[in-house]
Amino acid sequence: MQAYLFPGQGTQFPGMGKALYHTSKLAQDYFGRANTILGYSITDIMFEGSATDLKHTKYAQPAIFLHSYILTKTLGTAFQPDMVAGHSLGEISALAAIEALDFESALRLIAIRASAMQKVCEVEHTGMAVVVGLYDVIVNAVCKQVQGIVVPANYNSLHQVVISGEEQALKEACEKLKPGAIRVVHLPVSGAFHSPFMEPIIEEYTEAISQTTFKTPRCPIYQNIKGRPTTNVNLIKQNLINQLTQPVMWRHGILHMIEDGATTFTEIGPGNFLRGLVNQIDGSVITKGVS
Numbered sequence: 001m002q003a004y005l006f007p008g009q010g011t012q013f014p015g016m017g018k019a020l021y022h023t024s025k026l027a028q029d030y031f032g033r034a035n036t037i038l039g040y041s042i043t044d045i046m047f048e049g050s051a052t053d054l055k056h057t058k059y060a061q062p063a064i065f066l067h068s069y070i071l072t073k074t075l076g077t078a079f080q081p082d083m084v085a086g087h088s089l090g091e092i093s094a095l096a097a098i099e100a101l102d103f104e105s106a107l108r109l110i111a112i113r114a115s116a117m118q119k120v121c122e123v124e125h126t127g128m129a130v131v132v133g134l135y136d137v138i139v140n141a142v143c144k145q146v147q148g149i150v151v152p153a154n155y156n157s158l159h160q161v162v163i164s165g166e167e168q169a170l171k172e173a174c175e176k177l178k179p180g181a182i183r184v185v186h187l188p189v190s191g192a193f194h195s196p197f198m199e200p201i202i203e204e205y206t207e208a209i210s211q212t213t214f215k216t217p218r219c220p221i222y223q224n225i226k227g228r229p230t231t232n233v234n235l236i237k238q239n240l241i242n243q244l245t246q247p248v249m250w251r252h253g254i255l256h257m258i259e260d261g262a263t264t265f266t267e268i269g270p271g272n273f274l275r276g277l278v279n280q281i282d283g284s285v286i287t288k289g290v291s
Contacts, residue, residue, distance in 0.1 A: 001083065001260075001261040001262050001263060001264075002080060002081055002082050002083075002262075002264050003081070003262040003264065003265045003266070004072075004079070004083075004084045004097065004265075004266050004267075005084070005085055005086070005090070005094075005265055005266065005267045005275075005278070006068050006084070006085070006091070006093035006097065006267075006268055006269055006274075007064060007086075007087055007093075007269040007271055007273055007274055008064065008086065008087040008089040008090040008091075009057065009060050009061055009064060009088060009089050009189055009193070010187050010188055010189055010273070011064060011270045011271035011273055012055075012060045012063055012064055012188075012270060013051070013270060013271070014048075014050055014051055015048075016046050016047075016063060016067050016270050017031070017043070017063070017070070018046070018047040020067070020070060020071065020074070021043065024070075024074055026070070026074060027070045027074065030069070030070045031043050033103070033104070034062070034066055034107060038062060042059065042062050042063060042066065045063065046066070046067075051188070055189070055190055056190060057117045057121055057190050058111075058114045058115050058117075058118040060189075061089050061110050061111075061113065061114035061117075062110055062111055062114060064090070064093070064269060064270060065093050065106065065107065065110050067270050068093040068097070068268050068269035068270075069096050069103065069106070071269060071290050071291070072097045072268055072290075079097070081098060081218075082261070082262070083220050083221070083222060083257055083260065083262060084097060084217075084220075084222070085221065085223075085250075085254070085257065086224075087154075087248060087250060087273075087274060088193065088243070089110065089113075090274075091221070091223060091224060091240065091243065092106055092109060092110055092113075092240070093269065095214075095236065097268070098217040098219055098221065100214055100215050100217035100236065101212070101213075101215075105212050105213060109208055109209065109212050112204070112208040113205060113208070116201035116204050116205060117191055117201065119201070120191055120197060120201060121190040124166065124191065124192065125167045126164070126165060126166050126170070126191050126192035126195075127170055127186060127187070127189065127190075127191070127192060128153060128162055128164045128170075128186070128187045128189050128191075128192060128193065129162065129163055129170060129173075129174050129184055129185060129187060130160060130162045130163075130187060131160070131161050131162070131163060131181050132182045132183050132184070133159050133180070133181045133183065134161070134180055134181050135158070135159065136152060136155055136158075136161045138177075138180070139161040140152055142173055142176050142177055143173055146169050146173045146176065147168070147169060147172065148166050148168055148169030148172075149165050149166055149169055149192075149195070149197070150163055150164065150165025150166065150170050150172075150173045151164055151165060151196070151247070152164075153192070153194035153195055154194065154247060154248040154250060155247055155248065155249050155250060155251050156250045156251060157251050157277050158251065159280070160277070160280065162187065162248075164193060164194055164195040164197075165197075166192065170192075194247050194248055196245055198244040199245055201244065202241065202245070205240075205241060205244060206241050209240060209241060210237075214233045214237060216231055216233060217231050219231075222253040222256060222257055223236065223243075223253070224243050224247075224248040224250065224253065225242050225243060225249065226252065227249040227250070227251075227252030227253030227256050228253075228256060229256070229257075229260065250277060251277075251281055254277070255281065255282070258282055258285060263285055263286060264286040265278045265285055265286070265288070266287075266288045266289065266290060267287070267288070267289045267290070267291070268290045269291065272289055272291070275287040275288070
């Protein structure tokens, strides 16, 4: 069975989508529509902007969505998913790819999500870091030992956990984790996503989702909250909201997809991060990429 994966924030890079724009009329049309919908030139930021420009949440999220969504459209009838999953932001990309959201609705929802997150980032001094080489129970325990708020945000694989929190607490946790870890690296994101720091935007995001039309997707999506499949629109919407403040259960979702018959995983979008995680979780499956 074919599983398709859609990346989230942190996979952006300067020049993303530029080659796609110059080789596809379809891509040009979608990029042009995106500039109109957003009210600014996201293409200028994607094609000519710096890594610092793209680190800003309000730009990174629409950029990553566009890269993934347009790539999916260029596949045409070759895109035949039996199941999908998206990492954080990528969950909306996945929902658009399987026709639960139309292009404009998905992009507008992402713009609201990204803008709201950016506002929190500008008020709070927070960030995220990836811890490689330690079991999640150890990472969790260390997070509870530090002064301030820092929590596990992404359970990516058995030995990779992303932590999220206020700068000083994050720094302290990283120092405590470094001696036992293979590496601890701060991520190119501007806030503490999937943590209590996102609570101030729940009301705004809930309102945005309530005003967005969702349709029953063409195949199950394995959402981040529990990693379980669903096509239930109401559950999908609630899980999108809960995802703001709760951790991404990525490893659990991949294991459930494999349990349900997935043998090939294709990542659609910038980078190869998700393919790497799948290989860590189960090296027996086939992984591919469209980027």
